[in-house]
């Protein structure tokens with residue numbers, strides 16, 4: 001699938017793209033000129049009252065971009081101090097350094113003043129270890145003086161692959177990057193360390209911006225062709241029948257939120273499977289959503305004979321973990337898609353192998369852990385600091401043969417085939433009680449309509465974000481569920 005404008009390119013893949021561009025006849029030094037010009041333009045556009053630019057240049061091509069920016073800022077009349085380490089000999093950075101006639105001072109040879117703007121061109125894609133004490137002291141100095149930082153490609157100290165700092169790291173107000181976003185720009189805490197992102201075209205041909213590592217920003221093109229469609233021939237059963245397994249009397253609200261969201265995501269029918277003791281309480285709250293009294297595995301098994309039931313959500317407010325495991329086994333055996341969330345996930349803490357064995361064959365399990373649930377399910381993956389959130393989600397997806405929606409401000413959707421998407425534009429107010437139940441319900445609603453699991457995961461996360469934006473800051477989960485918009489008709 002080629003969706004290049006949403007592709008996230010790792011720093012090493014970017015290096016290969018760069019080399020391919022040069023091999024195809026693009027002037028490498030021209031790329032650096034363009035990169036430096038974008039950086040200078042960003043400084044001038046966002047800091048019209050700048051009194052002095054302090055350009056910090058590292059030894060590689062990131063520093064090279066800095067030398068270009070320093071020259072251009074100076075030519076535009078801004079006083080510039082250029083500090084750093086001499087460039088490696090013979091490359092584009094050395095040429096950019098030679099073409100800048102400002103002296104190259106030592107890194108600490110300046111004192112922050114009001115009106116300073118720092119251009120951070122120390123390390124970008126080539127960062128491969130923690131920055132040393134000299135850089136740490138510099139970062140402290142900049143932070144203490146509250147000097148705004150414009151970072152070139154990446155805030156120095158941030159890994160473009162994982163989104164985690166390798167050690168001391170600048171907090172940028174703006175980050176100017178080139179050709180494609182890197183995972184570190186959208187994964188936390190990288191996204192926050194980058195400040196406002198600027199993705200700039202420096203002349204690398206779009207046809208070369210490819211990667212054998214399928215990671216994208218979550219984007220409509222990833223799932224649009226697979227969205228359920230509506231036509232005049234359809235009736236409610238052909239639009240799927242979603243079943244949400246309700247918990248007991250005290251915690252039935254979570255299942256109701258999921259059920260409402262599933263209905264709004266387009267499922268033709270939605271039923272709650274409710275333990276007998278909670279049926280009356282649920283009935284008092286339900287109108288469009290139907291109900292069935294399901295107290296044990298036997299009654300669930302009987303109901304599963306009805307092959308019009310086309311998708312299940314198990315976990316929100318469910319409570320009884322042993323019962324959840326038993327129910328999950330039956331749902332798995334039924335061969336239909338299942339979303340496991342909340343207690344449905346906790347039920348398998350320490351038993352992920354058992355869960356993985358239940359759902360072999362076509363991918364029809366979706367799990368929606370937040371950070372704490374992910375840790376409980378996958379302590380080894382969660383503790384491995386060499387892995388990015390994308391790596392972790394993919395590994396979990398492979399272990400379970402499932403689509404994993406690893407929630408957070410940087411929700412990652414990953415499939416067992418290695419496809420992954422990072423959703424980084426959800427409104428912050430989605431972090432509220434019941435919000436996860438709504439997401440599980442949307443996912444269940446889409447799966448019940450027959451949408452393939454990876455695409456359903458990407459679409460659910462996007463619809464959840466849209467609903468949050470529509471409901472607005474300060475919303476409750478009830479309002480969020482009511483704001484889920486069903487999908488476009490064909």
Ligand SMILES: NC(=O)C1=CN([C@@H]2O[C@H](COP(=O)(O)OP(=O)(O)OC[C@H]3O[C@@H](n4cnc5c(N)ncnc54)[C@H](OP(=O)(O)O)[C@@H]3O)[C@@H](O)[C@H]2O)[C@H](O)CC1
Pocket residue numbers: 014018031032035058059060061062063064065122123124125126127128129130131132152153154178179202204
């Ligand atoms: N297409 C593009 O996107 C373009 C990007 N450009 C810019 O180029 C950089 C990448 O340049 P590169 O030279 O590969 O890497 P860096 O400049 O980031 O790093 C250079 C060297 O720094 C050393 N290093 C790494 N980490 C540390 C550290 N913690 N402390 C000290 N030194 C470190 C390392 O060298 P060693 O020999 O010491 O190991 C790195 O190799 C990209 O980010 C863009 O800004 C082009 O200008 C245009 C095309």
Ligand SMILES: [K+]
Pocket residue numbers: 062120121122123124151152153154155156
């Ligand atoms: K940088």
